[in-house]
Amino acid sequence: MHSEPVIEFLGDVPVLQRLPSSSIRKIAQHVVVKHYNSGEYVFQEGKPGGGIYFIWEGEVEVSRTFNADNHDSQVFRWGKFDHFTQSESDMQEDIIALTKLTCLMLPHKYSPLMHPYSIWSADMNLKTCAPAEYILSLDSLDVNTFRGTTLRGAPKSGKVYGGQFMGQALAAASKTVHVHKILHSFHAHFLLAGDINFPIIYQVARLSDLPNFSTRRVNAVQEERVVFFLIASFHREEEGFDHQEPTVPSVPDPEMLLPEHLLEEGVKLPRHHPRTGVYTSTSVPWPTEIRPVDPERYTIHATRHPSISYWLRAKGRLPVDQALHRCVGAYFSDLLFIQISLNPHRRQDIFPSSISLDHSMWFHRDFRADDWLLYVIDSPTAYNARGFCRGQMFNRKGELVLSAMQVGVVRKLKPPATTSKI
Structure with a gap:
């Protein structure tokens, strides 16, 4: 046979x-x-x-x-x-x-063969595997239930990073469909802040299985509460039309740019935390290399245009599994996303806050998340305490590999109270 x-x-x-x-x-x-x-x-x-x-x-x-x-x-x-x-x-x-x-x-x-070390690799080696693969590896509890954790080496800022929710939930969904069906879109909703000290149980519902498409819903549960959910669609590869309207911006190659260490080495800093070059014992490295096209746009107290572009890729080498690369792409996509809608409203005496509400993505072409991708983000509008952002990722050849959109709560907070030493 x-x-x-x-x-x-x-x-x-x-x-x-x-x-x-x-x-x-x-x-x-x-x-x-x-x-x-x-x-x-x-x-x-x-x-x-x-x-x-x-x-x-x-x-x-x-x-x-x-x-x-x-x-x-x-x-x-x-x-x-x-x-x-x-x-x-x-x-x-x-x-x-x-x-x-x-x-x-x-x-x-x-x-x-029925008992691999990881859902992504039969012979995973923790000493050599890429950090993103490790973060997006889940324990399989049964055919529809998986357990994820916020690892000690995973980025966090007092709560579960939204990209971790998306990447792990998509990993769970991907492990309930045919190996020939690949993620092509998802729509996610953030309901409650995730607790980094508790495991996350991902419950997958098999909503539909057709010859070429499958649909899954995933609930992320902590302490018997659904804190996050998404609906994902998977598609078997087919021959079809091919065109692309967006063009990749003319920007320097990543090798010509300096790394943004404050983004790579420390995650979203606590509210009102001054952005300095001093790392603390709580800083956790991103599993990502980042090369901003315009580093000056990262200052937090200056008004600027609601857009940003940067190169990024996963640190290390990932297994050849397109399902994993798309989960890593989703993991990436929440980095510096809804915060861009705050750019026109930054002032020296204003302390803005952003919280993700929902996030959608569409995957257009295969890509490797451990090769350089250009992430282009802009925010067309913010109103009624909600900001809207959209993003596109291009590979080195200029091909559009994925598109993303996010809505979040954006608010002006009161400045922190100062205590007189007198």
């Missing part, structure tokens, strides 16, 4: 979707086709099963008796895309083909 039809089938097996794409391809190389007639045993108590079985066509009946002294039993019926293996518990188990049955069996010696 050719590997592509096998990968096509395995990509729809829910228990396999949470694996790295490379693991699914390796499994496709090692599975063995098994055929059974109706009424024939697949497993029979006392006889070895040989591996992990994935039902390609047909149905099986599973009969379980828990022990010899207890006659309690369970009977299940499983069909296409279900999987099973011989139980290692004390229960007795028989599995019988109810119809003509075809299974793909992964021999036990290859079962470690």
Whole structure:
């Protein structure tokens, strides 16, 4: 059997979707086709099963008796895309083909492929993996539930960074769709501030699965409260029309620009914190290299145009998995985004504040998040305490790879009270 039809089938097996794409391809190389007639045993108590079985066509009946002294039993019926293996518990188990049955069996010696170190890489090495990959790695609790944390080395400023919510939620959604379907858009809403001291449970709802598209909703839950959610759409690659209207601005190459260390080494500073070159023990490096086109625009007390452009890329090298690169792109997109709508309103005696409300993105072309991308942001309007920003990312060839929009609350705060020393 050719590997592509096998990968096509395995990509729809829910228990396999949470694996790295490379693991699914390796499994496709090692599975063995098994055929059974109706009424024939697949497993029979006392006889070895040989591996992990994935039902390609047909149905099986599973009969379980828990022990010899207890006659309690369970009977299940499983069909296409279900999987099973011989139980290692004390229960007795028989599995019988109810119809003509075809299974793909992964021999036990290859079962470690089912338990990779990371959802992105079967052989992740914490010493060498890119920080962004580490931050966007989740623990799989079941086929629709994942756990993320705010790692000690992840950027934070007293609350969960919005890009972390988006990147991790999209990672969870990506691990519930066919390996050939890639994220093309999402719409996210920030409901409550995330607590960096608690894990985040990402609950995925499989809203729709069509031949070329899939739709997922993801709730991010902390302490039994939904603090963030998004709806994401995935699309299988197709031949189609190709044009691009926006042109990449004429800016210096990133190699000609100086890094912005205050952005790379320290995250959003606390309110009223003076922007100085002194780093504190609480500063956390971004997993990102940043090259601003106009560094002078980063001063916080001067009025300026509501726009900005900067080059950025993930530090280190990411695995070759377009799903991960798009999650990292979403992670990037919240950096210096809604704050740009404050630019025309900055004064020496004004302390503005911004809070993200909703965020939408569209992915147009494949890209590598560990290669330089030019992020061009502008804010056409702010009104009624809401700012609106839009962004575009271009690769080095000038191709538009993604577009983003965000709305947030933008307010003028009272200046901090000063205490007299007299």
